[in-house]
Amino acid sequence: MQQENMMQENTNNSAKCLFSICNVKKSFHDLTVLHDISVEVDEGEVVAIIGPSGSGKSTLLRCATMLETMDSGTLTYLGEEAARNDSSGKAVYASPADLRRIKGYFGLVFQNFNLFPHFSVLRNLTEAPIHVQKREKGEVEAEARELLRKMGLEGKENSYPQQLSGGQQQRVAIARALAMNPKMLFFDEPTSALDPELTGEILKVIRQLAEEKMTMVIVTHEMAFARDVADRVIFMDGGYIVEEGRPEDVISNPREERTKQFLSRFSDQGMQ
Amino acid sequence: MGFMSIVQQIIGGFGTTVFIFFFTLLFSMPLGILFALARMSRFKPLNLLMQVCISILRGTPLMLQLIVVFFMPYYVFGIKLTTSWRVYAALIGFSVNYAAYFGEIFRAGIQAVPVGQHEAAEVLGFTKAQTFWKIVFPQMVKRVVPPVTNEVITLVKDTSMAFAIAYAEMFTMAKQVAAAQSNIMPLFVAGVFYYVFNIVVAWIMGKVEKSLDYFQ
Ligand SMILES: Nc1ncnc2c1ncn2[C@@H]1O[C@H](COP(=O)(O)OP(=O)(O)O)[C@@H](O)[C@H]1O
Numbered sequence: 001m002q003q004e005n006m007m008q009e010n011t012n013n014s015a016k017c018l019f020s021i022c023n024v025k026k027s028f029h030d031l032t033v034l035h036d037i038s039v040e041v042d043e044g045e046v047v048a049i050i051g052p053s054g055s056g057k058s059t060l061l062r063c064a065t066m067l068e069t070m071d072s073g074t075l076t077y078l079g080e081e082a083a084r085n086d087s088s089g090k091a092v093y094a095s096p097a098d099l100r101r102i103k104g105y106f107g108l109v110f111q112n113f114n115l116f117p118h119f120s121v122l123r124n125l126t127e128a129p130i131h132v133q134k135r136e137k138g139e140v141e142a143e144a145r146e147l148l149r150k151m152g153l154e155g156k157e158n159s160y161p162q163q164l165s166g167g168q169q170q171r172v173a174i175a176r177a178l179a180m181n182p183k184m185l186f187f188d189e190p191t192s193a194l195d196p197e198l199t200g201e202i203l204k205v206i207r208q209l210a211e212e213k214m215t216m217v218i219v220t221h222e223m224a225f226a227r228d229v230a231d232r233v234i235f236m237d238g239g240y241i242v243e244e245g246r247p248e249d250v251i252s253n254p255r256e257e258r259t260k261q262f263l264s265r266f267s268d269q270g271m272q
Numbered sequence: 273m274g275f276m277s278i279v280q281q282i283i284g285g286f287g288t289t290v291f292i293f294f295f296t297l298l299f300s301m302p303l304g305i306l307f308a309l310a311r312m313s314r315f316k317p318l319n320l321l322m323q324v325c326i327s328i329l330r331g332t333p334l335m336l337q338l339i340v341v342f343f344m345p346y347y348v349f350g351i352k353l354t355t356s357w358r359v360y361a362a363l364i365g366f367s368v369n370y371a372a373y374f375g376e377i378f379r380a381g382i383q384a385v386p387v388g389q390h391e392a393a394e395v396l397g398f399t400k401a402q403t404f405w406k407i408v409f410p411q412m413v414k415r416v417v418p419p420v421t422n423e424v425i426t427l428v429k430d431t432s433m434a435f436a437i438a439y440a441e442m443f444t445m446a447k448q449v450a451a452a453q454s455n456i457m458p459l460f461v462a463g464v465f466y467y468v469f470n471i472v473v474a475w476i477m478g479k480v481e482k483s484l485d486y487f488q
C-alpha cells in the first residue's frame with residue numbers, strides 16, 4: 001500500500017529522481033535485516049531516516065553506498081544502474097569501472113568519522129580528488145581550503161585529526177565527502193559519537209547544506225532536527241519502512257502505532 | 273698477537289656481520305609484506321601454503337635452515353657449491369626466515385587497522401592497491417615499530433649463526449682468534465661490538481618511532 005503511494009507520488013513529481021534503491025532484500029545468515037524495501041530520493045530533497053536501533057537503517061545506507069551487497073534489489077544513481085536483479089531475482093552489480101564512476105555521485109559521512117589519522121586535515125580532503133578523480137592538485141587544494149573555511153575550520157589545514165575535537169573531526173569528514181563534488185550525501189548518525197554540546201555544530205552544517213539544496217539522506221535520532229530540516233521522514237522498524245511522509249505528519253502526527261511508540265521516547269525533547 | 277690486531281681481525285668480521293644484517297633487512301621486510309598478504313589471502317590454497325611455510329620457518333632452527341639452503345643446490349640439483357654461494361645462501365636463509373617473523377608482525381599490524389578506514393577509502397573510490405599503500409600501510413608501519421625493533425635487535429645477534437655454513441662473520445672470527453690464543457678476550461671484544469651495534473639500532477628505531485608520533 002505505502003509502496004504504491006510512494007511510487008505514485010514520484011511519477012506525479014516533476015523533480016528529477018537522483019537515487020533509488022528498490023525492493024532491497026538483505027540477510028546476514030538467517031537474520032533478514034531488510035525486507036524488500038524501496039527508497040527514492042529526488043534532487044535537492046532531504047530525507048531523514050529514523051527508527052529504533054537494529055531496525056536496519058545502517059544496513060540500508062550501507063547497501064545504498066555499496067559497502068554491503070544486496071541479496072536482491074535494484075540500485076540506481078542518476079538513471080545509471082549500479083545493480084539490478086537477474087532473472088532469478090538476485091542482485092547483480094555493474095562492472096567495476098561503472099561502479100567506480102557511480103561511486104563518484106555520492107558521499108558517506110560515518111558515525112565515527114573514519115578520518116585518515118596519518119593525513120593532515122587538508123590531505124584528508126585532497127587525497128581522493130587528486131588520486132581517484134585525477135583532478136589537478138592546485139585546483140583541488142584551493143577548493144578544499146574554501147570548503148574548510150565554510151566548515152569553520154580555517155587554520156586547521158595542517159592539523160592532524162587527533163588534534164581536533166569530535167565536532168571538528170566530523171566537520172572535516174563532511175568536508176572530505178564534499179571535496180569529491182558528490183551529487184548527494186548519506187549520513188549515518190553523524191552526531192551519535194559526539195558529546196551533546198558538540199552535536200549543534202554538526203546539525204548547523206547539515207542545515208546549511210540543506211539550504212544550499214544538497215540532496216541528503218540522514219539517519220538520525222535528533223527528532224527536532226529531522227522535523228525542521230527534512231522534506232520527508234522515513235520511519236523504519238524491524239527491516240520494514242513502517243511509515244513515510246512529511247515530517248509534520250510522521251513526527252508530529254504519526255498514524256502507525258509503532259511510530260507513536262518509538263516517538264514517545266523522544267517526547268521529553270520538546271517535540272510536541 | 274696484540275690487542276689492536278685482535279680488534280682489527282674482529283673488525284674484519286664485523287663488516288660481514290653488518291653486511292648480512294643490512295641485506296637481510298633490505299630483503300626480508302618487503303618479503304614479509306608479501307608473506308603477510310599471502311597469509312591473509314582469501315584464496316585458500318595460498319593462504320594455507322603460507323601458513324605452513326611460516327609455521328616451518330618459525331618452528332625449526334635458523335641454523336638448520338641456513339644449512340638446508342646452503343646444501344640444497346648440491347643435493348637437489350647436483351650443482352657444485354662455490355664460495356660465493358655461501359654469501360647468497362646466508363642472505364636467502366636469513367631473509368626468508370626473518371620474512372616469516374616480519375610477515376606475522378605485519379599481518380597483525382594490518383589487521384589492527386580499523387575496518388572503518390577501509391570503508392572510508394572504499395566510499396571515496398580508492399582502488400584496493402591505493403587503499404593498501406596510502407591508507408593501511410602507513411598506519412600498519414606505526415603499529416609494528418616496537419615489535420619490529422625487537423626482531424631487528426635479535427637479527428644483530430642472529431647473524432652469528434652464519435658460522436653454520438662457515439661464513440666468517442664477526443663471531444666466527446672472534447672464536448677463531450680466541451681458540452688460537454687460548455684466550456676468551458676476543459669473544460668479549462665481539463660482545464662489545466654487538467652491544468654497541470644494537471645501541472645504535474635501538475637509537476635509530478627510537479627515532480623512527482618518534483617520527484610517527486604525529487598521529488595516533
Ligand atoms: N555485518 C553484519 N553481520 C551480521 N549481522 C548484522 C551485520 N550488520 C548488521 N547486522 C544486524 O542487522 C540488524 C540491523 O542492523 P543495523 O542496520 O546496524 O541497524 P540500525 O542502524 O538501524 O541500528 C541488527 O540486528 C544487526 O545486528
Ligand SMILES: [Mg+2]
Binds near residue numbers: 057058059188189
Ligand atoms: Mg546504525
